[in-house]
Amino acid sequence: MAYELPPLPYDYAALEPVIDKQTMTLHHDMHHGAYVKNLNAAIEKHPELSSKSAEDLIRDLNAIPEDIRGAVRNNGGGHVNHTMFWKIMKPKGGGDPNGPVGDAIKKTFGNFKDFQTKFNDAGVKQFGSGWVWLAGKSGGDVQIISTPNQDNPITQGLFPIFGNDVWEHAYYLKYNNRRPEYLAAWWNVINWDEVNARFEAFKSGKSVQEPALAHR
Numbered sequence: 279m280a281y282e283l284p285p286l287p288y289d290y291a292a293l294e295p296v297i298d299k300q301t302m303t304l305h306h307d308m309h310h311g312a313y314v315k316n317l318n319a320a321i322e323k324h325p326e327l328s329s330k331s332a333e334d335l336i337r338d339l340n341a342i343p344e345d346i347r348g349a350v351r352n353n354g355g356g357h358v359n360h361t362m363f364w365k366i367m368k369p370k371g372g373g374d375p376n377g378p379v380g381d382a383i384k385k386t387f388g389n390f391k392d393f394q395t396k397f398n399d400a401g402v403k404q405f406g407s408g409w410v411w412l413a414g415k416s417g418g419d420v421q422i423i424s425t426p427n428q429d430n431p432i433t434q435g436l437f438p439i440f441g442n443d444v445w446e447h448a449y450y451l452k453y454n455n456r457r458p459e460y461l462a463a464w465w466n467v468i469n470w471d472e473v474n475a476r477f478e479a480f481k482s483g484k485s486v487q488e489p490a491l492a493h494r
Contacts, residue, residue: 280318281332283311284361292369296467301451306364309447313356313428320349332357337432355428359409359441366440366476368469375470379439379477382420383412393422398461400424401444410461411441414480437480440473 286306291299321327324343327335335342335354342350374390375383387393401410404424411423414437423431424444431438442464449460 281314281321281357283307283314284364286364288369293367293467296463297367297449298452301447301449304451305443305447306360310356310360313353313360316349317353317357320346320353332361333432336430339433351433352428355430355433358430358432359428359438359443362438362441362476363443366469366472367467368472369467371469372466373470375473377470377474377477378481379470379474382477386420394465397422397442398458401442401461402458404444407445409441409443411436412439413437414439414477418481439476439480440468 283306286302290302290306293302317332323346327342332354335350336358339347339351374380380390383390383393387396397410397412400422401424404410404426406426408424408426408429411425411431412420413423413431413434414420416435420439421436423434423436425431431441442461444457444461449457453460453463
C-alpha cells in the first residue's frame, strides 16, 4: 500500500489570477507528485513503517531509521504540507477571517491587517525555500513561524493551522522574484472555512489525519 497524490479540490485554473494554471499544474502534478513517489521509495526500505501516516512519520523524526530519515523529513514533510496547502485555498476565497480563527488572530495580533503584515514579513524574510505558518502551541495560543525547505511545525511540537508555500516553484512563473507581491495576493484565495476546521482540530487536541496522509 502506498501514499497517494490527492487530487486538487478544484480545477488547475480555478485560482487565477492569483495563481496561474501552469504553476498549479507543475506544483501539484510534478512537485507534490515527486514527494509522494520519493516517500514511497523510502518507506519500501523499512516496511515496518508502512502503517504510519505521513504526519506520524514526521512527528518524531528521531524514531525514523537514519538511512531514510532525510528522505522522510523532506518528502514526508512535502506531502503533508502540500496536502494541507491545496485544501486551505479555494476559488473566490479571501476576505477577513471569520469564526474562531478570526477571534484568535484578533486576540493575539490585534487585528487582521497587522497579522497579515507580520505573516507576510515572515514569508519575505524566510531565506531561500520554505514556508510561513500560523501555528498553534501548547496552551491554545497561536504564533507566526517560518520553516526551511519542507519542514512542518509538527516537528517542533506545534500544530500547523495554515501555511503559505514560499518556495520559488509556488510563484515564480507569475511573480518572478516578487515574493512580497505573491504573499499579498495569496490572501485572495485562502479558504477560511478549512482553516477554521483545522483550528478547531487544534483546539480540541486532535491530529489532522486527512485521508491523503495515510496509506490506502
